[in-house]
Amino acid sequence: MIDLTGKVILVTGGSQGIGAATVKTLYQAGARVILHYGESRGKAEEIAQQLGRDACHLVQADLGQKQAAPELWRQAMQWQGKIDVVVNNAGMISATSIDDDFATWSQNWQQTLQVNLIAVADLCREAIHHFQQPNLQQKPQDPQQPSGIIINISSRAAFRGDQPNFMHYAASKGGVISLTRSIARGFAKDNILAYAIAPGFVQTERIAAMMQIEDAAQLTQDIPMGKMASPEDVAHVVAFLASGLSPHTTGTTIDINGASYVH
Numbered sequence: 001m002i003d004l005t006g007k008v009i010l011v012t013g014g015s016q017g018i019g020a021a022t023v024k025t026l027y028q029a030g031a032r033v034i035l036h037y038g039e040s041r042g043k044a045e046e047i048a049q050q051l052g053r054d055a056c057h058l059v060q061a062d063l064g065q066k067q068a069a070p071e072l073w074r075q076a077m078q079w080q081g082k083i084d085v086v087v088n089n090a091g092m093i094s095a096t097s098i099d100d101d102f103a104t105w106s107q108n109w110q111q112t113l114q115v116n117l118i119a120v121a122d123l124c125r126e127a128i129h130h131f132q133q134p135n136l137q138q139k140p141q142d143p144q145q146p147s148g149i150i151i152n153i154s155s156r157a158a159f160r161g162d163q164p165n166f167m168h169y170a171a172s173k174g175g176v177i178s179l180t181r182s183i184a185r186g187f188a189k190d191n192i193l194a195y196a197i198a199p200g201f202v203q204t205e206r207i208a209a210m211m212q213i214e215d216a217a218q219l220t221q222d223i224p225m226g227k228m229a230s231p232e233d234v235a236h237v238v239a240f241l242a243s244g245l246s247p248h249t250t251g252t253t254i255d256i257n258g259a260s261y262v263h
């Protein structure tokens, strides 16, 4: 039922974790994927080789840099001359305490908001402008099809809050929810759909490393399902949303947290 043949999809932070699972799942559903990566060129190359250069195109950009998103978009567009779906997955998490010196605290807040929220907004801006353009030769002519879809990866922390050392992370992800809802409301007239996904713990390499340090049982104790989600759990939701099969769901957030915080 989910057939993404003909769609070109940009996935940020696609070289590892949820992003890598998403790239592979979208490819399996028939899409051609632009895999954005920050630093891990080796991992990105590995995936591109697996999928083949006709199906997967690599673009590098450091989203911690203020001007990065427009240039990333320009390079991504050069591949197929169109983008149908954007998955804003790249994100960072680094602890900072109110007891840190002000410069450290401020730097952590600025960087987290830049990567997790401002770069997301900047890419959404590029995407909306592109989706609004009429009569693009390569765009689907079917009026039932959306002119474009934006899928933003937020977090359970946006709703539940996070520990004191991760207030900036939670705040950035809360911003992603408001941004997504505003886009859904503001640009529905242009046939643009926007969604957020709010995972709880997802068992990526990063979280697996954390589990080596922290008590794994403690990390999962408040999840009624008793374990973390897999990256594929998120990737499958992305594939469904990218299909455009249910346009009236626009603006919604899909929780993926094993019923640990359903709102």
Ligand SMILES: NC(=O)c1ccc[n+]([C@@H]2O[C@H](COP(=O)([O-])OP(=O)(O)OC[C@H]3O[C@@H](n4cnc5c(N)ncnc54)[C@H](O)[C@@H]3O)[C@@H](O)[C@H]2O)c1
Pocket: 012, 013, 014, 015, 016, 017, 018, 019, 037, 038, 039, 040, 061, 062, 063, 064, 065, 089, 090, 091, 092, 093, 115, 153, 154, 155, 156, 198, 199, 200, 201, 202, 203, 204, 205, 206, 207
């Ligand atoms: N894993 C979880 O438990 C979990 C839970 C809730 C939300 N999320 C969100 O899901 C998304 C993916 O998380 P993940 O667990 O796969 O993390 P991850 O650390 O494995 O991957 C994050 C990706 O973002 C990229 N990235 C980070 N900073 C960047 C920068 N400055 N410039 C360019 N790229 C940058 C990384 O290169 C990487 O590819 C993130 O937005 C994260 O906040 C993850």
